[in-house]
Amino acid sequence: MIRVRFVARDGSVREASGIAGARLLDVAQADGQPLEGTCDGDMACATCHVIVDPADFARLRPATEEEEELLDLAYHATRTSRLACQIRLTAALDGMSVRVP
Ligand code: FES
Secondary structure (H helix, E strand, O other): EEEEEEEEOOOOOEEEEOOOOOEEHHHHHHHOOOOOOOOOOOOOOOOOEEEEEHHHHOOOOOOOOHHHHHHHHOOOOOEEEEEEEHHHHHHOOOOOEOOOO
C-alpha cells in the first residue's frame, strides 16, 4: 500500500493509503476528505484541487497543459497545486503529503 498524508485546513493530519494505480481522488474520498470531484476526472471542475507539499511535488509526473489550465481557475491555487483526479499512486509517491484547500 502507498501511504498519503492529508493535511486539513485546520492543520490536522490524517494518513490514508491506496494501492498502486489508484487515483489520489479516490483515496481521498474513501478517507472522507472534502474533495468533491464533481466531474469524476474529466478535468472539467477543479473541485479535486489539492496542494502538494513542495518536498513531494517533484516526485509527481508533470501536469498536462490541460490540467495546468484548469488549475489556473482553482480556488487558492499555488505553484504546487494539482488535480487529485490526475494523480495515480506509485511506489515513488509513498509517504507524500497533500493539503486540502
Ligand atoms: Fe473534476 Fe478532477 S474531478 S477536475
